[in-house]
Amino acid sequence: MSPGKLIFKIEEYISTHTRELLSVKDHKKLSRLLFKSDIPLSSHLHQFKIDPSEYLTGVQCPFCSQYAMERYSGTWNCTVYGHTAKDAHFQAVDDYLILISDTITNRQFREFLHLHSPKLATKLMANMNLNCEGTSRKSCFYTQH
Template structure:
Protein backbone atom coordinates (compact mmCIF):
# COMPACT_ATOMS: atom_id res chain seq x y z
CA UNK A 1 0.00 0.00 0.00
CA UNK A 2 1.34 3.39 -0.97
CA UNK A 3 1.58 6.18 1.57
CA UNK A 4 -0.58 8.97 0.12
CA UNK A 5 -0.24 12.46 1.63
CA UNK A 6 -3.55 14.16 2.41
CA UNK A 7 -3.79 17.93 2.70
CA UNK A 8 -6.80 19.98 3.77
CA UNK A 9 -7.58 23.28 2.13
CA UNK A 10 -10.46 25.75 2.35
CA UNK A 11 -11.07 27.57 -0.93
CA UNK A 12 -13.19 30.74 -0.88
CA UNK A 13 -14.90 31.46 -4.18
CA UNK A 14 -16.48 34.75 -3.12
CA UNK A 15 -13.85 37.51 -3.14
CA UNK A 16 -15.72 39.52 -0.52
CA UNK A 17 -15.82 36.72 2.06
CA UNK A 18 -14.17 37.58 5.35
CA UNK A 19 -13.26 34.92 7.90
CA UNK A 20 -12.49 35.91 11.45
CA UNK A 21 -11.21 33.46 14.02
CA UNK A 22 -10.24 33.57 17.66
CA UNK A 23 -8.25 30.36 17.44
CA UNK A 24 -4.69 29.67 16.30
CA UNK A 25 -3.71 31.78 13.24
CA UNK A 26 -1.71 28.83 11.85
CA UNK A 27 -4.94 27.79 10.14
CA UNK A 28 -4.70 30.78 7.80
CA UNK A 29 -2.29 28.95 5.48
CA UNK A 30 -5.06 26.35 4.94
CA UNK A 31 -7.42 29.06 3.66
CA UNK A 32 -7.10 30.59 0.21
CA UNK A 33 -9.17 32.36 -2.38
CA UNK A 34 -10.01 30.61 -5.64
CA UNK A 35 -7.80 33.01 -7.57
CA UNK A 36 -4.77 31.61 -5.66
CA UNK A 37 -5.47 27.91 -6.23
CA UNK A 38 -2.70 27.61 -8.83
CA UNK A 39 -0.16 28.91 -6.30
CA UNK A 40 -1.36 26.39 -3.70
CA UNK A 41 -1.00 23.54 -6.19
CA UNK A 42 2.55 24.66 -6.94
CA UNK A 43 3.31 24.73 -3.20
CA UNK A 44 2.06 21.16 -2.89
CA UNK A 45 4.20 20.11 -5.85
CA UNK A 46 7.26 21.58 -4.13
CA UNK A 47 6.31 19.95 -0.82
CA UNK A 48 5.74 16.53 -2.47
CA UNK A 49 8.07 16.39 -5.50
CA UNK A 50 7.96 12.60 -5.90
CA UNK A 51 5.01 11.22 -7.88
CA UNK A 52 3.23 8.43 -6.02
CA UNK A 53 1.11 7.17 -8.91
CA UNK A 54 1.84 7.08 -12.63
CA UNK A 55 -0.81 8.29 -15.06
CA UNK A 56 -1.53 4.68 -15.97
CA UNK A 57 -2.13 3.83 -12.30
CA UNK A 58 -4.47 6.82 -11.88
CA UNK A 59 -6.63 5.93 -14.90
CA UNK A 60 -8.80 3.33 -13.07
CA UNK A 61 -9.46 5.86 -10.29
CA UNK A 62 -10.51 8.49 -12.82
CA UNK A 63 -12.85 6.05 -14.59
CA UNK A 64 -14.37 5.00 -11.26
CA UNK A 65 -15.03 8.64 -10.31
CA UNK A 66 -16.72 9.39 -13.62
CA UNK A 67 -18.81 6.21 -13.39
CA UNK A 68 -19.86 6.94 -9.79
CA UNK A 69 -20.80 10.54 -10.53
CA UNK A 70 -24.53 11.21 -10.35
CA UNK A 71 -25.89 14.64 -11.18
CA UNK A 72 -27.59 16.54 -8.37
CA UNK A 73 -31.35 17.01 -8.39
CA UNK A 74 -30.84 20.48 -6.96
CA UNK A 75 -33.65 22.91 -7.83
CA UNK A 76 -32.37 26.43 -7.09
CA UNK A 77 -35.79 28.07 -7.53
CA UNK A 78 -37.37 25.76 -4.98
CA UNK A 79 -34.39 26.07 -2.62
CA UNK A 80 -34.56 29.89 -2.61
CA UNK A 81 -38.39 29.87 -2.64
CA UNK A 82 -38.73 31.91 -5.83
CA UNK A 83 -40.66 31.39 -9.04
CA UNK A 84 -39.68 31.84 -12.67
CA UNK A 85 -41.68 35.09 -12.63
CA UNK A 86 -39.28 36.44 -9.97
CA UNK A 87 -36.26 36.02 -12.27
CA UNK A 88 -34.83 39.03 -14.07
CA UNK A 89 -34.99 38.21 -17.75
CA UNK A 90 -32.84 39.35 -20.63
CA UNK A 91 -29.21 39.23 -21.70
CA UNK A 92 -26.75 40.65 -19.18
CA UNK A 93 -23.94 42.89 -20.48
CA UNK A 94 -20.56 41.13 -20.09
CA UNK A 95 -18.87 44.52 -19.73
CA UNK A 96 -20.97 46.39 -17.15
CA UNK A 97 -23.48 43.72 -15.98
CA UNK A 98 -26.51 45.87 -16.88
CA UNK A 99 -29.66 43.98 -17.80
CA UNK A 100 -31.04 43.74 -20.48
CA UNK A 101 -29.00 44.16 -23.64
CA UNK A 102 -30.81 44.96 -26.88
CA UNK A 103 -30.59 42.83 -30.03
CA UNK A 104 -29.56 45.05 -32.97
CA UNK A 105 -28.40 43.89 -36.41
CA UNK A 106 -27.12 40.48 -35.28
CA UNK A 107 -25.38 41.87 -32.16
CA UNK A 108 -26.31 42.41 -28.53
CA UNK A 109 -25.80 46.04 -27.54
CA UNK A 110 -25.75 47.47 -24.04
CA UNK A 111 -27.83 50.65 -23.77
CA UNK A 112 -25.62 51.95 -20.94
CA UNK A 113 -21.98 51.30 -21.93
CA UNK A 114 -22.70 50.68 -25.66
CA UNK A 115 -20.73 47.40 -25.54
CA UNK A 116 -21.46 45.11 -28.53
CA UNK A 117 -21.27 41.33 -28.43
CA UNK A 118 -22.38 38.64 -30.85
CA UNK A 119 -22.70 35.80 -28.33
CA UNK A 120 -23.83 37.46 -25.07
CA UNK A 121 -26.97 35.29 -25.16
CA UNK A 122 -24.92 32.14 -24.48
CA UNK A 123 -24.34 33.10 -20.83
CA UNK A 124 -28.06 33.80 -20.40
CA UNK A 125 -28.92 30.38 -21.86
CA UNK A 126 -26.44 28.73 -19.48
CA UNK A 127 -28.27 30.47 -16.62
CA UNK A 128 -31.58 29.23 -18.05
CA UNK A 129 -30.24 25.68 -18.11
CA UNK A 130 -29.09 25.88 -14.47
CA UNK A 131 -32.20 27.62 -13.17
CA UNK A 132 -35.09 26.32 -15.25
CA UNK A 133 -34.53 23.45 -17.68
CA UNK A 134 -32.06 21.59 -19.89
CA UNK A 135 -34.37 22.18 -22.85
CA UNK A 136 -35.89 25.32 -24.35
CA UNK A 137 -38.42 26.16 -27.05
CA UNK A 138 -38.19 29.16 -29.38
CA UNK A 139 -41.07 30.83 -27.50
CA UNK A 140 -39.36 30.26 -24.11
CA UNK A 141 -36.11 31.61 -25.54
CA UNK A 142 -37.84 34.78 -26.76
CA UNK A 143 -39.40 35.29 -23.35
CA UNK A 144 -36.21 34.60 -21.36
CA UNK A 145 -33.88 36.65 -23.56
CA UNK A 146 -36.37 39.48 -24.06
CA UNK A 147 -36.53 39.06 -27.82
CA UNK A 148 -39.56 40.11 -29.85
CA UNK A 149 -38.70 38.15 -32.99
CA UNK A 150 -39.18 34.39 -32.92
CA UNK A 151 -37.28 34.20 -36.20
CA UNK A 152 -34.22 35.88 -34.63
CA UNK A 153 -34.39 33.43 -31.73
CA UNK A 154 -34.57 30.54 -34.17
CA UNK A 155 -31.53 31.87 -36.05
CA UNK A 156 -29.58 32.00 -32.76
CA UNK A 157 -30.57 28.39 -32.03
CA UNK A 158 -29.52 27.30 -35.52
CA UNK A 159 -26.18 29.11 -35.15
CA UNK A 160 -25.52 27.22 -31.88
CA UNK A 161 -26.27 23.86 -33.62
CA UNK A 162 -28.42 22.65 -30.73
CA UNK A 163 -29.85 19.14 -30.89
CA UNK A 164 -33.63 18.97 -30.72
CA UNK A 165 -36.62 16.71 -30.23
CA UNK A 166 -40.14 16.99 -31.51
CA UNK A 167 -41.73 18.27 -34.67
CA UNK A 168 -41.70 21.83 -35.90
CA UNK A 169 -44.40 23.04 -33.48
CA UNK A 170 -43.29 22.88 -29.84
CA UNK A 171 -39.83 21.61 -30.74
CA UNK A 172 -37.48 21.50 -27.76
CA UNK A 173 -33.78 22.26 -28.08
CA UNK A 174 -31.20 20.72 -25.74
CA UNK A 175 -28.97 23.30 -24.07
Protein backbone atom coordinates (compact mmCIF):
# COMPACT_ATOMS: atom_id res chain seq x y z
CA MET A 1 0.00 0.00 0.00
CA SER A 2 1.39 3.38 -0.91
CA PRO A 3 2.07 5.91 1.86
CA GLY A 4 -0.63 8.20 0.45
CA LYS A 5 -3.24 5.45 0.61
CA LEU A 6 -2.07 4.49 4.11
CA ILE A 7 -2.50 8.06 5.33
CA PHE A 8 -5.98 8.15 3.77
CA LYS A 9 -6.88 4.89 5.56
CA ILE A 10 -5.55 6.21 8.89
CA GLU A 11 -7.57 9.41 8.48
CA GLU A 12 -10.65 7.38 7.54
CA TYR A 13 -10.20 5.22 10.64
CA ILE A 14 -9.77 8.26 12.88
CA SER A 15 -12.90 9.92 11.49
CA THR A 16 -15.01 6.81 12.13
CA HIS A 17 -13.80 6.27 15.70
CA THR A 18 -14.62 8.89 18.28
CA ARG A 19 -11.84 8.04 20.71
CA GLU A 20 -8.67 9.86 19.67
CA LEU A 21 -5.78 7.43 19.30
CA LEU A 22 -3.24 9.94 18.00
CA SER A 23 -3.17 13.67 18.32
CA VAL A 24 -3.01 15.66 15.10
CA LYS A 25 0.63 16.41 15.86
CA ASP A 26 1.46 12.72 16.43
CA HIS A 27 -0.47 11.80 13.30
CA LYS A 28 1.67 14.19 11.24
CA LYS A 29 4.83 12.80 12.85
CA LEU A 30 3.75 9.28 11.98
CA SER A 31 2.96 10.34 8.41
CA ARG A 32 6.41 11.88 7.96
CA LEU A 33 8.05 8.78 9.43
CA LEU A 34 6.13 6.51 7.05
CA PHE A 35 7.10 8.62 4.04
CA LYS A 36 10.77 8.57 5.08
CA SER A 37 10.77 4.81 5.54
CA ASP A 38 9.15 4.07 2.17
CA ILE A 39 11.34 1.19 0.99
CA PRO A 40 10.63 -0.46 -2.37
CA LEU A 41 9.54 -4.09 -2.25
CA SER A 42 11.88 -6.71 -3.56
CA SER A 43 10.78 -8.84 -6.47
CA HIS A 44 7.83 -11.04 -5.53
CA LEU A 45 9.21 -13.79 -7.74
CA HIS A 46 12.58 -13.57 -5.96
CA GLN A 47 10.83 -13.57 -2.60
CA PHE A 48 9.09 -16.86 -3.45
CA LYS A 49 12.28 -18.32 -4.95
CA ILE A 50 10.96 -18.55 -8.51
CA ASP A 51 13.84 -18.96 -10.93
CA PRO A 52 13.98 -16.44 -13.81
CA SER A 53 14.03 -19.36 -16.27
CA GLU A 54 10.46 -20.14 -15.14
CA TYR A 55 9.08 -16.69 -16.05
CA LEU A 56 6.53 -16.69 -18.85
CA THR A 57 7.68 -13.87 -21.08
CA GLY A 58 6.15 -12.32 -24.15
CA VAL A 59 2.76 -10.78 -24.75
CA GLN A 60 -0.27 -12.83 -23.79
CA CYS A 61 -3.23 -12.84 -26.15
CA PRO A 62 -6.19 -11.26 -24.31
CA PHE A 63 -8.58 -13.60 -26.15
CA CYS A 64 -7.00 -17.07 -26.01
CA SER A 65 -4.41 -16.47 -23.21
CA GLN A 66 -1.55 -17.90 -25.29
CA TYR A 67 1.84 -16.18 -24.99
CA ALA A 68 2.01 -15.96 -28.76
CA MET A 69 1.53 -12.32 -29.71
CA GLU A 70 3.90 -10.69 -32.20
CA ARG A 71 3.99 -7.04 -33.23
CA TYR A 72 3.25 -6.26 -36.92
CA SER A 73 2.24 -2.92 -38.42
CA GLY A 74 1.35 -1.28 -35.11
CA THR A 75 -0.77 -4.18 -33.82
CA TRP A 76 -0.18 -7.25 -31.68
CA ASN A 77 -1.16 -10.38 -33.61
CA CYS A 78 -1.80 -13.80 -32.07
CA THR A 79 0.21 -16.40 -33.97
CA VAL A 80 -2.10 -19.20 -32.77
CA TYR A 81 -5.63 -17.94 -33.56
CA GLY A 82 -5.06 -14.69 -35.44
CA HIS A 83 -6.57 -12.35 -32.83
CA THR A 84 -5.33 -8.75 -32.87
CA ALA A 85 -4.99 -6.14 -30.14
CA LYS A 86 -3.45 -2.67 -30.07
CA ASP A 87 -2.53 -2.59 -26.37
CA ALA A 88 -1.89 -6.24 -25.46
CA HIS A 89 1.54 -5.25 -24.10
CA PHE A 90 0.02 -3.25 -21.22
CA GLN A 91 -0.70 -6.39 -19.18
CA ALA A 92 2.80 -7.78 -19.78
CA VAL A 93 4.41 -4.56 -18.55
CA ASP A 94 2.08 -4.41 -15.52
CA ASP A 95 3.04 -8.01 -14.69
CA TYR A 96 6.74 -7.16 -15.01
CA LEU A 97 6.44 -4.08 -12.78
CA ILE A 98 4.48 -5.99 -10.13
CA LEU A 99 6.28 -9.32 -10.13
CA ILE A 100 9.85 -8.76 -11.27
CA SER A 101 10.93 -5.18 -10.60
CA ASP A 102 9.33 -1.82 -9.92
CA THR A 103 11.29 -0.31 -12.83
CA ILE A 104 11.93 -1.44 -16.40
CA THR A 105 14.58 -0.34 -18.88
CA ASN A 106 14.22 -0.29 -22.64
CA ARG A 107 16.36 -3.42 -22.90
CA GLN A 108 14.33 -5.28 -20.23
CA PHE A 109 11.13 -4.20 -21.99
CA ARG A 110 12.39 -5.60 -25.30
CA GLU A 111 13.60 -8.85 -23.75
CA PHE A 112 10.39 -9.41 -21.79
CA LEU A 113 8.07 -8.59 -24.71
CA HIS A 114 10.29 -10.28 -27.35
CA LEU A 115 10.87 -7.09 -29.35
CA HIS A 116 13.98 -6.20 -31.35
CA SER A 117 13.64 -2.46 -31.91
CA PRO A 118 14.74 -0.04 -29.16
CA LYS A 119 12.84 2.72 -31.01
CA LEU A 120 9.59 0.72 -30.94
CA ALA A 121 10.08 -0.09 -27.25
CA THR A 122 10.55 3.61 -26.47
CA LYS A 123 7.41 4.49 -28.44
CA LEU A 124 5.30 1.82 -26.71
CA MET A 125 6.49 2.86 -23.24
CA ALA A 126 5.84 6.53 -24.04
CA ASN A 127 2.26 5.68 -25.06
CA MET A 128 1.75 3.85 -21.75
CA ASN A 129 2.30 7.07 -19.77
CA LEU A 130 5.03 5.46 -17.68
CA ASN A 131 7.13 7.81 -15.58
CA CYS A 132 10.73 8.09 -16.74
CA GLU A 133 13.83 8.56 -14.63
CA GLY A 134 17.18 9.21 -16.27
CA THR A 135 18.08 9.99 -19.85
CA SER A 136 18.89 7.99 -22.97
CA ARG A 137 20.63 4.68 -22.18
CA LYS A 138 20.20 5.12 -18.42
CA SER A 139 16.42 5.59 -18.53
CA CYS A 140 14.21 3.56 -16.21
CA PHE A 141 10.43 3.55 -16.48
CA TYR A 142 7.99 2.99 -13.64
CA THR A 143 4.39 3.54 -12.60
CA GLN A 144 3.26 5.67 -9.71
CA HIS A 145 1.22 3.46 -7.34
